[in-house]
Amino acid sequence: NAGVTQxxxxxxxxxxxxxxxxxxxxxxxxxxxxxxxxxxxxxxxxHYSVGEGTTAKGEVPDGYNVSRLKKQNxxxxxxxxxxxxTSVYFCASIMTYEQYFGPGTRLTVT
Amino acid sequence: AQKVTQAQTEISVVEKEDVTLDCVYxxxxxxxxxxxxxxxxxxxxxxxxxxxxxxxQNEISGRYSWNFQKxxxxxxxxxxxxxxxxxxxxxxxxxxxxxxxxxxxxxxTSLTVIP
Numbered sequence: 001n002a003g004v005t006q007x008x009x010x011x012x013x014x015x016x017x018x019x020x021x022x023x024x025x026x027x028x029x030x031x032x033x034x035x036x037x038x039x040x041x042x043x044x045x046x047h048y049s050v051g052e053g054t055t056a057k058g059e060v061p062d063g064y065n066v067s068r069l070k071k072q073n074x075x076x077x078x079x080x081x082x083x084x085x086t087s088v089y090f091c092a093s094i095m096t097y098e099q100y101f102g103p104g105t106r107l108t109v110t
Numbered sequence: 111a112q113k114v115t116q117a118q119t120e121i122s123v124v125e126k127e128d129v130t131l132d133c134v135y136x137x138x139x140x141x142x143x144x145x146x147x148x149x150x151x152x153x154x155x156x157x158x159x160x161x162x163x164x165x166x167q168n169e170i171s172g173r174y175s176w177n178f179q180k181x182x183x184x185x186x187x188x189x190x191x192x193x194x195x196x197x198x199x200x201x202x203x204x205x206x207x208x209x210x211x212x213x214x215x216x217x218x219t220s221l222t223v224i225p
Contacts, residue, residue, distance in 0.1 A: 042201060
């Protein structure tokens with residue numbers, strides 16, 4: 001039981017490049033979330049999903065897209081990366097209101 | 111408007127002192143959940159406690175205790191006899207039943223315990 005895993009752990013992108021962050025959970029959870037963490041800002045919700053095939057916008061969705069084609073995976077895409085998207089990204093899934101977080105992805109956009 | 115406010119940005123205490131981390135929340139829902147998470151220097155997020163809006167009993171877990179007061183919309187966290195291993199950033203969070211289980215996090219309190 002791996003819990004929540006995130007791929008990759010680190011990434012450096014140049015402005016304008018695209019990439020996809022993968023979140024996978026093996027706990028059969030319905031709800032999954034993507035957050036970004038910036039210094040002094042706490043965690044802010046980007047997008048979330050309440051089940052396979054459904055997604056919704058969170059607090060800071062601009063510049064990101066998501067997909068939940070399989071229940072266990074939640075993908076976060078950056079189509080054209082900007083320096084403002086330099087952050088640590090956390091994925092989470094929940095069961096009975098307890099969130100399980102992945103280890104995070106540190107993304108730098110130069 | 112910030113739904114979860116952690117007014118203390120940084121706190122330093124000497125080992126064995128008690129310390130209280132404040133959390134004030136804002137919601138119109140009658141059903142909601144409150145959480146505390148710990149983020150040590152290694153970066154992972156560790157779940158500490160969950161409280162639902164219908165349960166105002168205070169909780170104690172070892173050196174940790176939580177005081178939930180709906181009258182003041184506060185969910186404060188106290189560490190008794192602090193230890194160096196308690197040094198971390200602590201986040202308070204709110205989940206509202208009526209918003210599709212969205213979570214709102216405070217900006218965190220960085221606690222440093224000095225040996």
